[in-house]
Amino acid sequence: MSWITSFFSSSIGRKVIMSLTGLFLITFLIVHLIGNLQLIAGDGGEAFNQYAYFMTTNPLIKFVSIGLYAMIVLHAYQGLVIYFKNKSAKGGKPTAKNKADVKWASKNMALLGTLILFFLIVHMGDFWFKMKFTDTIPLVTYDGWEPIKNLYQQVTITFDNPLFVVSYVFSMVVLGFHLWHGFGSGFQTLGLNHSKYNGLIDGIGKFLAIVLPIGYAIIPLYYYFVMR
Amino acid sequence: MKLTLKVWRQKNSKAKGELESYQVEASEHMSFLEMMDVLNEQLIVEKKSPIAFDHDCREGICGSCSMTINGSPHGPQSGTTTCQLHMRKFKDGDTIVVEPWRSSVFPVIKDLTVDRGAFDRIIQSGGYISVNTGQAPDGNAIPIEKDLASNAFDAAACIGCGACVAACPNGSAMLFTAAKVSHLNQLPQGKVEQTRRTASMVAQMDKEGFGMCSNVGACEAECPKEISIEHIARMNREYVASIFGGRKS
Numbered sequence: 001m002s003w004i005t006s007f008f009s010s011s012i013g014r015k016v017i018m019s020l021t022g023l024f025l026i027t028f029l030i031v032h033l034i035g036n037l038q039l040i041a042g043d044g045g046e047a048f049n050q051y052a053y054f055m056t057t058n059p060l061i062k063f064v065s066i067g068l069y070a071m072i073v074l075h076a077y078q079g080l081v082i083y084f085k086n087k088s089a090k091g092g093k094p095t096a097k098n099k100a101d102v103k104w105a106s107k108n109m110a111l112l113g114t115l116i117l118f119f120l121i122v123h124m125g126d127f128w129f130k131m132k133f134t135d136t137i138p139l140v141t142y143d144g145w146e147p148i149k150n151l152y153q154q155v156t157i158t159f160d161n162p163l164f165v166v167s168y169v170f171s172m173v174v175l176g177f178h179l180w181h182g183f184g185s186g187f188q189t190l191g192l193n194h195s196k197y198n199g200l201i202d203g204i205g206k207f208l209a210i211v212l213p214i215g216y217a218i219i220p221l222y223y224y225f226v227m228r
Numbered sequence: 229m230k231l232t233l234k235v236w237r238q239k240n241s242k243a244k245g246e247l248e249s250y251q252v253e254a255s256e257h258m259s260f261l262e263m264m265d266v267l268n269e270q271l272i273v274e275k276k277s278p279i280a281f282d283h284d285c286r287e288g289i290c291g292s293c294s295m296t297i298n299g300s301p302h303g304p305q306s307g308t309t310t311c312q313l314h315m316r317k318f319k320d321g322d323t324i325v326v327e328p329w330r331s332s333v334f335p336v337i338k339d340l341t342v343d344r345g346a347f348d349r350i351i352q353s354g355g356y357i358s359v360n361t362g363q364a365p366d367g368n369a370i371p372i373e374k375d376l377a378s379n380a381f382d383a384a385a386c387i388g389c390g391a392c393v394a395a396c397p398n399g400s401a402m403l404f405t406a407a408k409v410s411h412l413n414q415l416p417q418g419k420v421e422q423t424r425r426t427a428s429m430v431a432q433m434d435k436e437g438f439g440m441c442s443n444v445g446a447c448e449a450e451c452p453k454e455i456s457i458e459h460i461a462r463m464n465r466e467y468v469a470s471i472f473g474g475r476k477s
Contacts, residue, residue: 003471003476006431006471007471007472010430010431010434010467010471011400011402011430011433011434011438011439011440011441012430012463012464012467012468013471014440015440015441015442015464016464016468082440082442085439085440086397086398086399086400086439086440086442088332088437089331089332089333089398089399089400089437089438089439090330090331090332090396090397090398090399090439091330091331091332091333091399092330093330094296094299094325094327094330094394095247095299095325095327096296096298096299096325096327097299098299098300098395098446098450099298099299099300099304100300100395100446100449100450101449102397102444102445102446102449103444106442106443106444106445107397107444109442181443184443185442185443188443188457188460188461188464189441189443189461189464190461190464190465190468191461191462191463191464191465191466191468192461192465193457193458193460193461193462195458
């Protein structure tokens with residue numbers, strides 16, 4: 001095996017991949033939220049639709065988005081490999097319960113991650129797939145623009161359905177727990193553990209784990225309870 | 229004090245084990261192992277097979293004792309090995325569940341005794357420094373900064389008992405390996421072989437089939453020597469450096 005493949009199949013190499021892809025996905029979450037908050041700007045979707053057009057046509061964004069899909073796949077794949085390898089390493093659990101002060105989220109990252117993956121599949125089916133590969137989304141024309149797809153309208157239709165609203169909000173709670181452990185854990189895996197900065201890293205992680213899911217959950221809740 | 233013990237009994241590595249109940253009369257001044265001795269004497273009188281368990285120094289420094297007591301490796305008292313755990317930590321009438329370390333890399337030999345040979349093989353792969361033999365060197369010949377010495381000593385406190393593996397939900401041995409890597413790599417005597425040591429100890433750890441650290445922190449909570457997962461972070465960055473900066477192999 002070459003040194004590079006042996007690194008990526010080593011325990012620490014796998015964890016480094018989890019960490020780097022995970023931290024990249026968190027930066028995506030921040031950008032995605034800022035973009036999507038235009039949905040509740042109250043301008044009938046003009047800003048959001050123009051932004052969506054830019055995001056789906058700009059060559060640089062297209063290039064980065066391919067990287068993003070690869071990161072999602074790699075993070076999910078590596079996570080599953082780690083889960084099964086760890087399960088077989090553990091063998092049996094003690095019959096008596098361990099009372100060590102360990103956070104529930106930290107022990108259940110694989111479960112939380114799988115739920116997020118299911119959410120992503122549904123979510124991308126709702127918007128990304130329809131936007132990119134179908135003509136089901138009606139067109140809208142703004143001053144000085146060629147007709148563009150009215151993704152905003154697709155969002156309003158989706159969040160008319162209480163089932164979608166509930167599952168989206170639930171998924172954001174799951175995301176919160178995943179980030180609660182994930183952000184700090186990513187730094188620890190990379191070896192970035194220092195008593196001077198640990199508090200800051202932990203604080204930013206918890207801030208993101210609360211603010212990002214709330215920010216996202218506001219959108220379906222706003223549509224269902226305020227806009228309808 | 230009267231206690232009910234539920235102890236894991238398993239004839240050999242292939243047998244299917246199960247918990248068996250025993251009644252034992254112990255004094256609160258006894259250590260946990262002395263209480264186990266009392267129970268074993270009782271079993272011998274009853275012409276039953278005594279419970280096999282590892283023990284050696286009984287003063288908390290050899291790393292032999294290895295019991296999961298009520299789900300916690302080395303029992304409920306933090307920073308304490310089983311041999312230094314005293315019965316005054318329990319109450320009269322308590323039911324105590326005693327099990328071996330649980331890890332597929334540590335197969336049960338008999339009852340509470342497990343094979344921790346994997347740790348020896350990790351040490352053999354790089355947990356040493358190469359020096360010429362001869363007279364004992366002067367302790368102050370190589371000046372070492374106090375902070376560095378203290379940090380290396382914190383890692384060197386690892387007694388290699390395997391509680392970290394038993395505590396870890398992933399069966400990972402990263403706290404053990406990291407303690408050894410961190411102890412030797414930080415000192416000038418160990419710096420010489422730093423790159424090769426880190427790479428080969430991690431490779432051996434993986435080869436044994438231990439799990440991967442997900443930074444849960446159960447190991448540092450259960451470690452009788454309270455070794456911090458900060459050492460795992462050091463091992464991780466030195467491993468990355470050893471792979472990307474080391475020789476082509």
